[in-house]
Amino acid sequence: RHEERAAHLELVAATLEPEAAADFLTSFTIVERILARGEGLIKLGFHGGVPCLIHLVAPEAFAAARFYYTASAGHLAQCQKLAREQGLEIAEGGVIIMPDGSRFWPASEAEIYDLLHLPYMPPELRNGTGEIEAALSGRLPDLIEADDMRGDLHVHSNYSDGGWSLSEIAAAAREKGWEYIAVCDHSPLLAMAGGLSREKLVARNQEIRRLNQEGGVTLLAGAEVDIRADGSLDYPDDCLAELDIVIASMHTGFQQDRTRLMERLAKAMRHPHVHIIGHPLGRMLDQRAGFDLDPAEVIRLAAETGTALEINTSPHRLDLPDIYAKMAKDEGVCLAINNDAHERSELEHLEYGIGLARRAWLEPSQVLNCLPLAKLRQQLQQKRSRA
Ligand SMILES: [Zn+2]
Ligand SMILES: [Zn+2]
Incomplete structure (x- = not known):
């Protein structure tokens, strides 16, 4: 999202073998310390720089996880509220709980916004600073590139x-x-x-x-x-x-x-x-x-x-x-x-x-x-x- 400062980095990695991926990612010499290691999650400390949190998810969960872990708290909360109004739930990791209770992993971030009847929002807008309201009234900017x-x-x-x-x-x-x-x-x-x-x-x-x-x-x-x-x-x-x-x-x-x-x-x-x-x-x-x-x-x-x-x-x-x-x-x-x-x-x-x-x-x-x-x-x- 191009925040000017970051207290930590948060990455999402798609893998069929989370344990092997975690072993691999912790093996680099730039990793100073393993700050945490749990199911589908590792947190690494480096020599200098900020810590890095890596979510290891199945390939079908990648888009949902990327949306979920990289949106600002404000943006995510507003999306979750919109989802509830439509009988959906955006749960931990971005998985969508459908009205019949089944779990659905959207194939892309655009599909998540589609489900919420919103246009796709580029990451730089996902700050919970009025972008949802602008989207709902068709006033989203055509961002510079x-x-x-x-x-x-x-x-x-x-x-x-x-x-x-x-x-x-x-x-x-x-x-x-x-x-x-x-x-x-x-x-x-x-x-x-x-x-x-x-x-x-x-x-x-x-x-x-x-x-x-x-x-x-x-x-x-x-x-x-x-x-x-x-x-x-x-x-x-x-x-x-x-x-x-x-x-x-x-x-x-x-x-x-x-x-x-x-x-x-x-x-x-x-x-x-x-x-x-x-x-x-x-x-x-x-x-x-x-x-x-x-x-x-x-x-x-x-x-x-x-x-x-x-x-x-x-x-x-x-x-x-x-x-x-x-x-x-x-x-x-x-x-x-x-x-x-x-x-x-x-x-x-x-x-x-x-x-x-x-x-x-x-x-x-x-x-x-x-x-x-x-x-x-x-x-x-x-x-x-x-x-
Ligand atoms: Zn100058
Ligand atoms: Zn100058």
Whole structure:
């Protein structure tokens, strides 16, 4: 379900020989301890990482068990209630007790939802947060998929702290089947991250224009401009006006109080050249909580100013988190799913961002970088002409 944290892993394995399977699964050297072993169940502890619970079930019980053990408690309880209303019971392990008392193992998860007269629900929706009600009234979202992405709007090149050149970035985007990729290097305030001086930015933009003449994937000349402590931006306006796209981010001032932070962010969002707020909450999972912001107010301001909010896909960030991404969607705010990649391999973080976006019920129409290039340019221009 793409939860951002997990206290343990829970797997379902289909086997005709549960004892032999349990022997096999406990024999790996990465297994530090067998925490539990019972009929059809083993719990393993590893050197580092979270424990893993493995249910060993007969092949015909696999789909039911997968549904039963991987749904959230809330989703399962609601499904069980719906089942009871139809004279059915979803019992331990997902087996369905029919009205005549016979036991029935559905062949697929879709068949379980069918029995409940519900459409199939992807795992990311199974959180007990209104999906059953939405399904019953035909309002389930048509969830975004990785193939819907037309590009990435936030990567760093070796002009700042990235480890890859502009042509390598273009080649990677082409390999992904994307139409465009925005190079958003840091601004001077972030000297330790190689923030670009104005001169260096101009030189980089020239190289981008030159590479674009070769055709293929379009490189967008962008910046991840720092929002200074007073809310002003770290490049002058005429410099920002020359860029295709501007992400504004806060990387400093974590000690500022909420009032000052909100003023700072509001000022940046009202700026006509700011298209996206990067990693809006500034949190790092397991490291820091982020800025003392009021997320609902950030979202309201984004809606008011026509500024998009980023879903930063880095597994260390996942920022915006899913609940706020959903709130943003509900407020009509556009989201941008960005890898903030400093090297090629970080483009693979997209999977986490898509998972998060699906948990937030996002559809392609609500995501900036699902737009084809011409439409994207139009949308970026709209923000600039609002002022
Ligand atoms: Zn950043
Ligand atoms: Zn960045």
